[in-house]
Amino acid sequence: MTSKSYSIPKINHNQSNPLTMEQYKELYKASIETPDEFWDAQGQRLDWMTPYTKVKQTRFNKGNVNIDWYAGGKLNVSSNCIDRHLSQHADETAIIWEADSPGHSQHISYQQLHDEVCKLANGLKSLGVNKGDRVVIYMPMVPEAAYAMLACARLGAIHSVIFAGFSPHAIADRIIDCEAKIVITSDISKRGGKSLPLKANVDEALARDDVTCVEQTIIFNHDDVEMPLLDKQIWWHKLTENCAVTCPAEPMDAEDPLFILYTSGSTGQPKGLVHTTGGYLVYASLTHQMIFDYKPGEVYWCAADVGWVTGHTYIVYGPLANRATTLMFEGVPTYPDERRIGQIIDNHKVNILYTAPTAIRALMAKGNLAAQDSHRDTLRILGSVGEPINPEAWHWYNDVVGKSKCEIIDTWWQTETGGAMITPLAGTTKLKPGSATFPFFGIQPALVDAEGNELEGENEGNLIIKDSWPGQARTIYGDHKRFEETYFSAYENVYFTGDGCKRDNDGYYWITGRVDDVLNVSGHRLGTAEIESSLVAHEKIAEAAVVGYPHDIKGQGIYVYITPISGTEVTEDLTKAIREWVRHDLSPIATPDMIQWTNGLPKTRSGKIMRRILRKIAANDYAQLGDTSTLADPSVVDTIIENRLNR
Numbered sequence: 001m002t003s004k005s006y007s008i009p010k011i012n013h014n015q016s017n018p019l020t021m022e023q024y025k026e027l028y029k030a031s032i033e034t035p036d037e038f039w040d041a042q043g044q045r046l047d048w049m050t051p052y053t054k055v056k057q058t059r060f061n062k063g064n065v066n067i068d069w070y071a072g073g074k075l076n077v078s079s080n081c082i083d084r085h086l087s088q089h090a091d092e093t094a095i096i097w098e099a100d101s102p103g104h105s106q107h108i109s110y111q112q113l114h115d116e117v118c119k120l121a122n123g124l125k126s127l128g129v130n131k132g133d134r135v136v137i138y139m140p141m142v143p144e145a146a147y148a149m150l151a152c153a154r155l156g157a158i159h160s161v162i163f164a165g166f167s168p169h170a171i172a173d174r175i176i177d178c179e180a181k182i183v184i185t186s187d188i189s190k191r192g193g194k195s196l197p198l199k200a201n202v203d204e205a206l207a208r209d210d211v212t213c214v215e216q217t218i219i220f221n222h223d224d225v226e227m228p229l230l231d232k233q234i235w236w237h238k239l240t241e242n243c244a245v246t247c248p249a250e251p252m253d254a255e256d257p258l259f260i261l262y263t264s265g266s267t268g269q270p271k272g273l274v275h276t277t278g279g280y281l282v283y284a285s286l287t288h289q290m291i292f293d294y295k296p297g298e299v300y301w302c303a304a305d306v307g308w309v310t311g312h313t314y315i316v317y318g319p320l321a322n323r324a325t326t327l328m329f330e331g332v333p334t335y336p337d338e339r340r341i342g343q344i345i346d347n348h349k350v351n352i353l354y355t356a357p358t359a360i361r362a363l364m365a366k367g368n369l370a371a372q373d374s375h376r377d378t379l380r381i382l383g384s385v386g387e388p389i390n391p392e393a394w395h396w397y398n399d400v401v402g403k404s405k406c407e408i409i410d411t412w413w414q415t416e417t418g419g420a421m422i423t424p425l426a427g428t429t430k431l432k433p434g435s436a437t438f439p440f441f442g443i444q445p446a447l448v449d450a451e452g453n454e455l456e457g458e459n460e461g462n463l464i465i466k467d468s469w470p471g472q473a474r475t476i477y478g479d480h481k482r483f484e485e486t487y488f489s490a491y492e493n494v495y496f497t498g499d500g501c502k503r504d505n506d507g508y509y510w511i512t513g514r515v516d517d518v519l520n521v522s523g524h525r526l527g528t529a530e531i532e533s534s535l536v537a538h539e540k541i542a543e544a545a546v547v548g549y550p551h552d553i554k555g556q557g558i559y560v561y562i563t564p565i566s567g568t569e570v571t572e573d574l575t576k577a578i579r580e581w582v583r584h585d586l587s588p589i590a591t592p593d594m595i596q597w598t599n600g601l602p603k604t605r606s607g608k609i610m611r612r613i614l615r616k617i618a619a620n621d622y623a624q625l626g627d628t629s630t631l632a633d634p635s636v637v638d639t640i641i642e643n644r645l646n647r
């Protein structure tokens with residue numbers, strides 16, 4: 001396709017001037033009207049081992065959903081993120097690592113990154129890892145987490161990173177679901193001065209009878225303490241000590257899977273979303289460059305965790321494909337105190353910071369401490385992701401952290417979308433606080449009502465996306481039917497996001513939050529169904545209903561209604577034990593904030609729990625409970641209101 005002439009400009013790595021709004025509009029229009037030409041041009045930002053022969057072949061109709069980008073093309077993500085930068089830029093810094101404890105940091109050049117990735121890839125090979133095998137990565141925020149991802153990509157093994165805050169139970173479920181052959185972990189992780197027992201969690205997960213697929217566990221020695229290894233476990237440094245620093249990059253089809261990432265939905269267990277190679281990397285690198293107006297040489301800090309999609313796309317793959325210097329921070333921005341964030345910015349001369357509203361609110365809670373003892377003069381752009389940013393947090397981020405001289409880039413997207421979808425482009429888009437502004441190139445958002453009728457102009461409805469884009473997830477691992485049912489069945493021939501959204505009369509989009517049973521707690525996605533199933537697994541609980549309620553720092557808090565098994569004595573200690581149960585069973589991020597015992601839940605005559613009512617009660621909003629006449633026993637609601645927990 002390279003010989004074809006087209007009018008769409010290829011946006012290259014070294015583009016130094018942001019587009020004007022007029023250019024954005026023109027290019028956006030072209031990206032929608034002639035997607036093949038647009039994405040052909042952008043596809044050329046990568047190095048292909050075999051050129052692609054088709055650009056876009058996609059179908060969104062239920063029963064027949066198929067998403068195929070850059071067919072015929074072969075490439076390797078690891079060589080696009082590393083090798084192609086080596087001839088001219090081997091000594092430039094790829095990763096700056098800032099440790100949890102202040103004053104410890106490390107610069108890793110592209111050459112070092114290459115050597116470390118190749119060594120581990122060779123180590124994995126020696127353990128029998130082949131193209132297509134699944135490798136679970138359960139790591140702290142250390143460079144080795146990125147090495148592990150890139151080493152898998154180099155061999156064509158499919159990684160599945162599990163956030164280091166997840167419990168043994170959650171790890172085991174994910175290992176089983178993706179049938180992982182190898183687990184890569186660390187002795188411990190360090191966050192906010194505390195150490196977490198990662199290896200011990202993996203040991204507990206692997207001890208479960210139903211986990212039979214794992215052949216080896218590789219353990220990175222982060223803490224330098226002696227720790228006995230079990231059978232089928234090997235230290236990372238032993239595995240790699242004699243490995244060569246070169247390793248051929250496996251030619252991968254554009255549609256070969258790159259990774260599986262589990263995320264919560266409104267029903268059932270977390271889904272393993274599958275992202276593939278070519279389209280994902282084109283989208284990750286193009287969005288990273290355009291949205292943040294990234295210029296070579298700048299220091300870019302995405303303060304997410306590699307366990308989430310933001311860490312995949314905007315700490316590792318997007319920035320490294322663009323030869324950026326990406327900062328990886330092991331700790332939390334409030335440790336040892338709120339000044340840490342400014343100190344990191346000054347010490348490493350950070351130009352772009354990308355974080356979540358929940359972190360901003362946590363900093364804001366300590367007044368202006370975050371701005372003390374640092375200048376933050378290098379900062380140019382401040383990004384936000386994960387949840388709607390409320391105006392107070394927006395202004396505080398802008399005025400205090402950014403000293404009113406940075407742009408605030410509020411990016412809306414999802415694990416499923418692979419990269420940012422509705423977002424300003426730095427230097428291009430006129431901002432409105434709290435709005436994610438306009439769609440990225442190739443993205444066709446629309447608002448629909450409950451019946452699927454498209455709503456025009458200034459309006460509010462459910463957010464759908466009308467056509468495919470290269471970064472989107474292709475399927476749910478092992479369950480394409482569930483993929484179609486979850487995203488392509490609510491409305492015909494479109495992707496349903498699960499979010500509500502408003503559009504104002506200037507065409508700006510304002511995300512209002514989830515319209516399904518997914519909670520967003522401190523920017524972490526949690527399904528109410530998952531928490532409920534953990535609760536009812538407790539021997540004293542008969543039934544449970546979980547809803548979100550507005551929380552000043554977390555965005556949403558977790559409010560739990562539970563009915564005890566008859567004969568149970570409800571005590572403070574039992575309530576505490578239940579909180580601990582969920583914490584251990586799922587993850588500390590799923591710990592209930594409020595637990596209300598009740599003798600009954602509001603149910604329809606057909607037995608469905610009416611969460612709508614429980615949500616209102618949890619939000620202290622009793623005035624409009626809506627129609628309760630369909631309830632089997634309306635008096636249950638009065639009792640729940642009487643016994644509600646005060647916040």
Ligand code: 6R9
Nearest residue numbers: 385386387388410411412413414415511525
């Ligand atoms: C990238 C990421 C996705 C859900 C999404 C939405 C919420 C993300 C947002 C936002 C408002 C933003 N969300 N960014 N809401 N404004 N800028 O967060 O992925 O963990 O899958 O969460 O997060 O509700 O549907 P993920």
